[in-house]
Amino acid sequence: MKSALVLGATGQDGSLMCKSLLKRNYKVIGLSKIKCNHSLNHKKLGIEKEIEMQNGNIDNFKTIETLINKYMPDEIYNLAAQSSVGKSFTHPLETTKSIIDGTINILEVSKKTNFSGKIFFAGSSEIFGFTEEGASLKHIQRPINPYGIAKQASLNLVKIYRTNLGLKCVTGVLFNHESSLRSENFVTQKIISGAIKCQQNKNHQIQLGNINIERDWGCAEEYVEAMQIMTRSDNFQDQVICTGRSSKLKDFIQIVFRKLNLNWQDHITIDESLFRQSDILKSFGDPSKMSDDLNWKAKTTLEELINRMIDEQLNNKKLI
Numbered sequence: 001m002k003s004a005l006v007l008g009a010t011g012q013d014g015s016l017m018c019k020s021l022l023k024r025n026y027k028v029i030g031l032s033k034i035k036c037n038h039s040l041n042h043k044k045l046g047i048e049k050e051i052e053m054q055n056g057n058i059d060n061f062k063t064i065e066t067l068i069n070k071y072m073p074d075e076i077y078n079l080a081a082q083s084s085v086g087k088s089f090t091h092p093l094e095t096t097k098s099i100i101d102g103t104i105n106i107l108e109v110s111k112k113t114n115f116s117g118k119i120f121f122a123g124s125s126e127i128f129g130f131t132e133e134g135a136s137l138k139h140i141q142r143p144i145n146p147y148g149i150a151k152q153a154s155l156n157l158v159k160i161y162r163t164n165l166g167l168k169c170v171t172g173v174l175f176n177h178e179s180s181l182r183s184e185n186f187v188t189q190k191i192i193s194g195a196i197k198c199q200q201n202k203n204h205q206i207q208l209g210n211i212n213i214e215r216d217w218g219c220a221e222e223y224v225e226a227m228q229i230m231t232r233s234d235n236f237q238d239q240v241i242c243t244g245r246s247s248k249l250k251d252f253i254q255i256v257f258r259k260l261n262l263n264w265q266d267h268i269t270i271d272e273s274l275f276r277q278s279d280i281l282k283s284f285g286d287p288s289k290m291s292d293d294l295n296w297k298a299k300t301t302l303e304e305l306i307n308r309m310i311d312e313q314l315n316n317k318k319l320i
């Protein structure tokens with residue numbers, strides 16, 4: 001039986017990765033800095049009893065060394081770290097430490113132990129900043145927040161250890177990807193949760209900032225599959241994982257409220273205090289290399305994704 005170590009196993013991507021690996025009959029070891037035997041996300045996915053959970057932080061070298069020595073997994077997926085762009089301004093030390101120190105620890109332990117397995121690192125489109133055209137890895141990188149700067153450093157570190165030391169490690173530069181497991185710290189889930197509340201209370205209002213920003217939104221379940229395709233490929237290359245389609249946040253809002261038979265303009269309040277100078281106005285990727293090299297393409301449309309997120313959240317509310 002093959003085994004995989006999932007770092008950040010209780011977040012959106014980590015939980016979905018655990019579920020996908022279990023379906024492939026992997027033994028799954030999960031690491032989370034949250035002290036619990038299982039998370040709400042694992043409960044929602046029905047996998048809470050199938051994962052061997054460990055508690056610890058990836059910025060602790062000894063933690064990573066102990067895990068790799070104990071389990072010697074076939075694959076490692078680093079999906080951990082503080083992932084909120086907004087929070088990276090209020091907690092820049094925590095953000096950069098969790099990303100950069102975490103990356104270095106994994107790479108250094110792998111070097112020290114002669115780890116021969118494959119390692120995937122979650123990168124971010126935030127390394128590019130504003131993109132007028134679909135961004136490939138050849139696109140100029142202009143990160144404008146601590147999170148993006150840390151992810152850029154991680155990308156470069158992984159490349160150095162792969163090129164100079166022969167480690168089987170890659171970075172998937174992920175554009176925005178969503179699921180019903182997102183917390184309300186993310187604007188997409190804030191909108192969906194808020195719209196469901198509007199159904200129940202016609203006076204409910206959702207306060208938002210700039211709804212004209214554009215993003216490349218994909219389906220998190222599909223992106224987890226793309227991560228595995230990259231990791232298992234014999235051709236170790238960093239890749240951009242995206243849909244290649246750009247949509248305004250306003251479009252996202254309209255689809256959500258249309259699905260719930262509501263008029264969004266009755267419930268959305270624009271709060272200028274929520275506008276950020278650092279907001280990237282437009283961000284979308286170029287998926288052509290991922291398609292050409294690994295025959296992977298995003299299939300789910302934005303409307304399909306939103307409809308699924310709404311249906312799943314409504315079902316989850318019934319279960320809780």
